[in-house]
Amino acid sequence: MTFPLRRSRLAAAAFLALTGLAAQAQTEPPAPAAPTSPAPIIEPAAPVVTPAASGGADKSPAQPSAMTAELFYEVLMGELTARSGDPGAGYGLVLDAARRSRDSKLFQRAVEIALQSRSGDAALAAARAWKESVPDSREARRFELQILIALNRIGETVEPLRTEVAATPQVERPFLMAVIARNYGRATDKKLAASVVEQALAEDLKSPATGGAAWGTVGRLRLAAGDTAGALDAAIKGQELDPSSDGPALLALELMDPSQPLAEPIVKRYLSGPKAQPEMRMAYARVLVEGRRYAEATAELAALTAARPELPEPWLLLGSLQVQARQDAAADASLRRYMSLASSQRDPDAQERGLTQAYLLMAQLSERKKDFAGADSWLARIDNTDDLVVAQVRRAALLARQGKLPQARELVRSLPDRTADEKKQKFLAEVQLLRDAKQYQAAFDMLAQASVAAPADTDLIYDQAMVAEKLNRLDEMERLLRRLIELKPDNQNAYNALGYSFADRKVRLEEARTLIQKAVQLAPDDPFIADSLGWVEYRLGNTGEAMRILEDAYKRRPDPEIGAHLGEVLWATGQRDRAMTIWKEASLADADNETLQETLKRLRVKL
Numbered sequence: 001m002t003f004p005l006r007r008s009r010l011a012a013a014a015f016l017a018l019t020g021l022a023a024q025a026q027t028e029p030p031a032p033a034a035p036t037s038p039a040p041i042i043e044p045a046a047p048v049v050t051p052a053a054s055g056g057a058d059k060s061p062a063q064p065s066a067m068t069a070e071l072f073y074e075v076l077m078g079e080l081t082a083r084s085g086d087p088g089a090g091y092g093l094v095l096d097a098a099r100r101s102r103d104s105k106l107f108q109r110a111v112e113i114a115l116q117s118r119s120g121d122a123a124l125a126a127a128r129a130w131k132e133s134v135p136d137s138r139e140a141r142r143f144e145l146q147i148l149i150a151l152n153r154i155g156e157t158v159e160p161l162r163t164e165v166a167a168t169p170q171v172e173r174p175f176l177m178a179v180i181a182r183n184y185g186r187a188t189d190k191k192l193a194a195s196v197v198e199q200a201l202a203e204d205l206k207s208p209a210t211g212g213a214a215w216g217t218v219g220r221l222r223l224a225a226g227d228t229a230g231a232l233d234a235a236i237k238g239q240e241l242d243p244s245s246d247g248p249a250l251l252a253l254e255l256m257d258p259s260q261p262l263a264e265p266i267v268k269r270y271l272s273g274p275k276a277q278p279e280m281r282m283a284y285a286r287v288l289v290e291g292r293r294y295a296e297a298t299a300e301l302a303a304l305t306a307a308r309p310e311l312p313e314p315w316l317l318l319g320s321l322q323v324q325a326r327q328d329a330a331a332d333a334s335l336r337r338y339m340s341l342a343s344s345q346r347d348p349d350a351q352e353r354g355l356t357q358a359y360l361l362m363a364q365l366s367e368r369k370k371d372f373a374g375a376d377s378w379l380a381r382i383d384n385t386d387d388l389v390v391a392q393v394r395r396a397a398l399l400a401r402q403g404k405l406p407q408a409r410e411l412v413r414s415l416p417d418r419t420a421d422e423k424k425q426k427f428l429a430e431v432q433l434l435r436d437a438k439q440y441q442a443a444f445d446m447l448a449q450a451s452v453a454a455p456a457d458t459d460l461i462y463d464q465a466m467v468a469e470k471l472n473r474l475d476e477m478e479r480l481l482r483r484l485i486e487l488k489p490d491n492q493n494a495y496n497a498l499g500y501s502f503a504d505r506k507v508r509l510e511e512a513r514t515l516i517q518k519a520v521q522l523a524p525d526d527p528f529i530a531d532s533l534g535w536v537e538y539r540l541g542n543t544g545e546a547m548r549i550l551e552d553a554y555k556r557r558p559d560p561e562i563g564a565h566l567g568e569v570l571w572a573t574g575q576r577d578r579a580m581t582i583w584k585e586a587s588l589a590d591a592d593n594e595t596l597q598e599t600l601k602r603l604r605v606k607l
Contacts, residue, residue, distance in 0.1 A: 145164060181220045212238045216245065302318065363394060366378060375398055462493060495515045502536075503539050513537070543569060550565055561586075567599065
C-alpha cells in the first residue's frame with residue numbers, strides 16, 4: 001500500500017482544517033487573495049449605476065447620501081463609457097464622483113474598472129483616494145494592501161499591513177495570519193516579503209497571545225524564501241511564546257526531515273498539550289507514514305482513534321497500516337469501523353476515495369485467507385470510474401491465483417487504455433500476472449520487447465532486471481541495473497537490488513556493502529534497504545552489527561523476508577528459540593514467502 005501525499009500538502013491540509021473555526025468567527029470577511037499582476041486581484045462586482053448610501057461594508061458611521069442629479073449623471077456616464085470600450089475615461093468619471101460623494105461603493109467600483117482594464121497603478125490610486133476620503137475604511141486599506149502585493153511593491157506594504165493587523169480583533173488574527181502568508185507567498189522577492197511581514201508584525205511577535213500565529217506566518221514566508229534555518233528558528237520562537245498555538249507546530253511538521261532534528265520535538269510538544277487538534281495528529285501520522293516510520297504512525301493513530309472514535313479518517317489509515325503489518329484481525333475491525341463512519345465525511349469525493357481504498361484493503365484481507373469469492377465481492381463494490389482499472393487488475397490477479405491465468409490476462413487486456421499512463425498500467429499489470437505465476441520467460445520477453453520502443457523507461461528496466469534474476473541470467477540483471485543507475489543516479493532500488501544480489505550470492509561483498517550504503521543514503525528510513533545492509537554485514541562476518549540493523553528493521557517493519565534474515569542471524573549466534581519465534585511469526589504472516597521457505601529448507605528447520 002502506498003501513501004502519496006507530499007509533506008507540504010499534508011501540512012497545508014491540516015492548516016486549513018485548523019483555521020476553519022477562526023474563519024467562521026469573522027464578523028467581516030477578508031478581502032480576496034491578490035494574485036500577481038496583471039490578473040485581476042478582486043472579482044469585479046456588478047456595475048454600480050445607482051449607488052447606495054456611503055459606507056458599504058466599512059465600519060465608518062453611516063452618512064446621508066451625497067448623490068445629486070449631477071453626480072448620478074456622472075456615474076451613469078462613467079459606467080456607459082467603461083462598458084463601451086473606454087475604461088480609462090469611465091474610471092475617471094466614477095472616481096471623480098466617488099471623491100465628491102465619499103461613497104465607498106463608488107470608490108470600489110473605480111478600483112474594479114481599473115483592474116478590469118489591467119491598470120494596477122490606477123487601481124492603487126483609486127484605493128488610496130478611497131482611504132484618504134474615508135480614513136476609517138478597512139476595505140480601502142485592504143484593497144490598497146492587496147494591490148501593492150499584486151504589483152510586487154512589497155516594500156510599501158509595511159505600514160498598511162501593520163495598521164490592518166492592529167485593527168483586526170484577536171479572535172480573527174489566526175485567520176488573518178493565514179491570509180498574510182498566502183498573499184505574501186506570491187511575491188516575486190520572497191526574502192523581502194518575509195522581511196516586510198516580520199517588520200509589520202513586530203508587536204505581535206512579542207505577545208504571548210499572538211506570537212505563535214505570527215511567528216508561524218513569518219516562518220512560512222522564510223521557508224518560501226528558501227531560509228530553512230530561519231523557518232525553524234521562527235517555529236521555535238513561536239512555540240516558546242505560545243505552546244498551544246498550532247502555527248509553529250504546522251510549520252515544524254512541514255520542516256520534519258532527518259536533516260532537521262529540532263523540528264519534530266516542536267510537533268510532539270504541541271501534541272502533548274491539552275489543546276492539540278485531532279487534524280494535527282492525523283497530519284503527523286501521515287508524515288510518519290511517508291517516512292516509513294510505520295510503528296510510530298500506528299501508535300499515533302491508535303491514540304487518536306481511542307480519543308476521537310467518531311472520526312472516520314484515522315480508522316482508514318490505521319487499517320491500512322495494520323494490513324501492511326499483517327495484523328489482519330485488527331485491520332478488519334478498523335476498516336469496518338471506517339466504513340460505518342464514512343457517511344459522516346463532509347467531502348463526498350474524499351468519502352468515495354476512502355471507501356474505494358477500504359474495499360481494496362478488505363479484498364486483500366480476503367485474498368490472504370484464500371477467500372477469493374469474498375475478495376471479488378469487495379472489489380465489485382467499487383463503482384468509481386477512476387478506480388475501476390485498479391479494481392479490475394485486482395480481480396485479474398484473483399483469477400490468476402485460482403489457476404485461470406489466460407482469463408486473467410484477457411481481463412487486463414480488455415481494460416480501457418485511453419492515455420499513455422493507462423496503456424503502461426495495463427502492460428505492467430499483465431507482466432505482474434506472469435511473474436506471480438512464475439512464467440518468468442514470458443514476462444522477460446514482454447519487457448524486452450517494450451524496452452525496444454522505450455529504452456530509457458526506468459520502470460521497464462528495473463522490472464526486466466528483477467525477472468532476469470529469477471531466470472538466473474545474473475549478468476543481464478547486473479547490466480540492466482547499472483544502466484538504470486546511469487539513467488537515474490538517485491534510484492535507491494537499483495543500488496539496493498544489485499548490492500543485495502551480490503550479498504545473497506556471497507560475491508563481491510565489499511562492493512555490495514558500498515552499493516547498499518548508497519541506497520541507505522538515498523532512503524535512510526526504508527526498512528527493506530536496512531534489511532539488505534544487515535544481510536551484507538552478516539555475510540561479511542559482522543554478526544553484531546548485522547543483528548543490530550536487522551532487529552531495528554524488523555521492529556519498524558515485521559515483514560517475513562526481514563524476519564527470515566533476522567532469524568538466520570539469531571540461529572547462527574545460538575539464539576535458536578528466539579529464531580524459531582521470529583520464523584513462526586513470519587510464517588503466520590506469509591507462509592509462502594520465498595526467502596523464508598529457502599532459509600528454513602537450507603537450515604533444515606521445521607516449524
